[in-house]
Amino acid sequence: MIAAQTPIAVTGSTGRLGSRVASGLSELGMDHRLVVRDPAKAPDLPGTHIAACDYGDGAAARTALTGARTVFMVSAAETPDRVQQHLTFIDAAVAAGVERIVYVSFFGASATATFTLARDHWATEEHLRSVGIAHTILRDNIYADFTPYFVGTDGNIRGPAGDGRVAVVAQADIAEVAIAVLTSDGAYDGRTLNLTGPAALTLSEIAGILSDHLGRVVRYVPESIDEAYASRAVYAAPQWQVDAWVSTYVAIAAGELATVAPDIPEVTGHPATSLQQALAAGSGAER
Numbered sequence: 001m002i003a004a005q006t007p008i009a010v011t012g013s014t015g016r017l018g019s020r021v022a023s024g025l026s027e028l029g030m031d032h033r034l035v036v037r038d039p040a041k042a043p044d045l046p047g048t049h050i051a052a053c054d055y056g057d058g059a060a061a062r063t064a065l066t067g068a069r070t071v072f073m074v075s076a077a078e079t080p081d082r083v084q085q086h087l088t089f090i091d092a093a094v095a096a097g098v099e100r101i102v103y104v105s106f107f108g109a110s111a112t113a114t115f116t117l118a119r120d121h122w123a124t125e126e127h128l129r130s131v132g133i134a135h136t137i138l139r140d141n142i143y144a145d146f147t148p149y150f151v152g153t154d155g156n157i158r159g160p161a162g163d164g165r166v167a168v169v170a171q172a173d174i175a176e177v178a179i180a181v182l183t184s185d186g187a188y189d190g191r192t193l194n195l196t197g198p199a200a201l202t203l204s205e206i207a208g209i210l211s212d213h214l215g216r217v218v219r220y221v222p223e224s225i226d227e228a229y230a231s232r233a234v235y236a237a238p239q240w241q242v243d244a245w246v247s248t249y250v251a252i253a254a255g256e257l258a259t260v261a262p263d264i265p266e267v268t269g270h271p272a273t274s275l276q277q278a279l280a281a282g283s284g285a286e287r
């Protein structure tokens, strides 16, 4: 499907973060293109046009992105070949003549990050830097909206996070920053924005906030790394995925997700949303 010529293309609009960005652009009256894998799932928003591609299909991505100037790129679903999918999509954007990419990365992305998937984000960032396209990187901390998913089947949060802290961030704030960047006509080119919540919380504190939100007691039960692998064996998930799950907690223990950054207040003009506020607003994460 060939989309109409629009300057902004938004990926991920069939998901949570991308749909917030697409809706926000529509509310501003901005025409934009929704680049989706399945057009039947695309949201019905005023001023939008649909183009279809998977990140891993370079030819389809090039067609889908032709005519777009700025692309909002949500990171792909977690798969073993996610980095290659990202690189294929970025190369297709360059080939299509896209001027800038706004990429959703992860806080502390680096080749040596404890959280294994933050290394994948680093590889994607490095590719963005190498191909010479203008870009803005949004390094998001763990989504506040996802903290209910920390709670396991026994009603508690279990993991090897020690007494480490994490500055969970609301997807609403990330979307607001993304919209500001996408509509700034390049004002944030070359910038890496660190998107965090307003406070670094221990998992015991998060458990307390979730207890109030859910109306039942949630506790944080610290595990050793060996205990964490053992307690997740029941899912029979591939090794890379279990490594990702467990290393999220180890990264918290190591203090790698504890920094509270000023970028959300600076870009939006208001304080970052607290975990309590994000949960009260409802995110769709519990749907």
Ligand SMILES: NC(=O)c1ccc[n+]([C@@H]2O[C@H](COP(=O)([O-])OP(=O)(O)OC[C@H]3O[C@@H](n4cnc5c(N)ncnc54)[C@H](OP(=O)(O)O)[C@@H]3O)[C@@H](O)[C@H]2O)c1
Pocket: 011, 012, 013, 014, 015, 016, 017, 018, 036, 037, 038, 041, 053, 054, 055, 056, 074, 075, 076, 077, 078, 085, 104, 106, 140, 141, 142, 143, 146
């Ligand atoms: N920081 C965090 O705490 C955290 C937690 C979880 C995930 N994430 C990352 O953040 C991203 C956005 O979060 P979210 O809550 O919006 O996730 P989500 O609701 O699962 O939405 C992901 C979106 O990306 C699209 N997508 C996935 N793989 C794709 C591919 N290979 N090619 C093209 N489109 C693809 C999906 O399309 P379909 O509808 O076709 O699947 C969907 O629209 C996730 O994709 C994940 O990479 C971050």
